[in-house]
Amino acid sequence: MxxxxxxxxxxxxxxxxxxxxxxxxxxxxxxxxxxxxxxFPDMVRQPKVKAQAPSDFYADGRGARANLTGTVPVGYSQPTASTGVYATMGSPYDVVVFAGREGYANTGKNGTNWGNGLPFSATLATLERGHERYQIQCAVCHGATGSGNGIATKYGLVGVANLQQQRLRDMTDGEIYNTIVNGKNTMLGYGSTIQVSDRWAIVAYIRALQRSQNGSLNDVPPADRAALQDGVSASTPAKH
Ligand code: HEC
Structure with missing residues (x-):
């Protein structure tokens, strides 16, 4: 039964x-x-406007609407009067260019040549932001100090560039910026996931990394050198 x-x-x-x-x-x-x-409608039909579709919600029957005056992309604030370009919202540093795709800040190039220098003045906050972004986006392959020994290499990824090598120390900021955006050889580009200001912050941080692994006694303020030479200082540079 x-x-x-x-x-x-x-x-x-x-x-x-x-x-x-x-x-x-x-x-x-x-x-x-x-x-x-x-x-079970599964939210298939929702009261929303589809791209290019008509809508009876508006008097003129058109679903596609022009942006309201002053609309800015998500994550950006109004252009500032001084620069005329969009600054990132809540970003720790000033400028950054959203308008247009030309210009050094967007391409890393002055005319046809790679340029050098950041398009805005770097502060400690820039480096901190760059550090954070580098850890998220690059360290997995390039390693925390940029020596090309990130965790992915332990799982078989080969050919990751050592950012500490002389060729990359000598490379212009613009070309590194471009590598972040478009990639290089076997490295894919990260332009779609890292916005302009963060790309430059990463470039700044890479410079700091390169400096950190290549210090000499001359980098130490003269007053502190004697202490270092005597081996008295407690602040021995970290080795990674
Ligand atoms: C998935 C792994 C991976 C990630 C993530 C990655 N890279 Fe790379 N990167 C590589 C590899 C592999 C190369 C070597 C490419 C080649 O020359 O074949 C490379 C090369 C480079 C170079 C040297 C390019 C040259 O001209 O030789 C730079 C600079 C660089 N990467 C910067 C970055 C930065 C900055 C990030 C983070 C935004 C990043 N990479 C993220 C794998 C990665």
Whole structure:
């Protein structure tokens, strides 16, 4: 008896799910223009405007609307009067260019040549931001100090560039910026996930990394040198 009951229950369940669980009934929707009966509508139909589609919500019947005056992309604030370009919202440093795709700040190039220097003045906050972004976006391959020994290399990724090598120390900021945006050889570009100001912050941080691994006694203020030479100082540079 129980067996028949369970069998019946299973059949009924399959029947209910196969009818009620479908959001579209071929036998209905192909024969009628009316929308199908939807027991579980799955949010298929929502009161929203689709791109390029008409809408009765607006008096002129058009769904596509012009941006309101002063609209700025998500994540950006109004252009500042001084620069005429969009600054990133809440960013720790001033400028950054959103308008247009030309110019050194966007391309790393002055005319046809790679340029050097940041397009805005770097502060400690720039480096901190660059440090954070570098850790998120680059360290997995290039390693925390940029020596090309990130965790991905332990899992078999080969050929990761050592950012401490002389060639990359000598490389212009603009070309490094371009590598972040467009990649290089086997490295993919990260232009779609890192915005302009952060790319430059990363470049600044890479410079700091290169400096950190290549210090000499001359970098130490003269007053502190003697202490270092005597080996008295507690602040031995960290080795990674
Ligand atoms: C998935 C791994 C990976 C990530 C993430 C990655 N890179 Fe690379 N990168 C590489 C590899 C591999 C190369 C060597 C490419 C080649 O020359 O074949 C390279 C090369 C470079 C070079 C040297 C380019 C040259 O001209 O030789 C620079 C500079 C660089 N990366 C910067 C960055 C920065 C900055 C980030 C973070 C925004 C980053 N990379 C993220 C894998 C990565």
């Amino acid at each position: 129980v067996r028949y009951f369970l069998l019946l229950l299973a059949l009924v369940t399959i029947l209910v799910v196969s009818i009620a669980g479908l959001r579209d009934y071929p036998f209905l929707s192909h024969k009628t223009k009316r929308p199908p009966i939807e027991i």
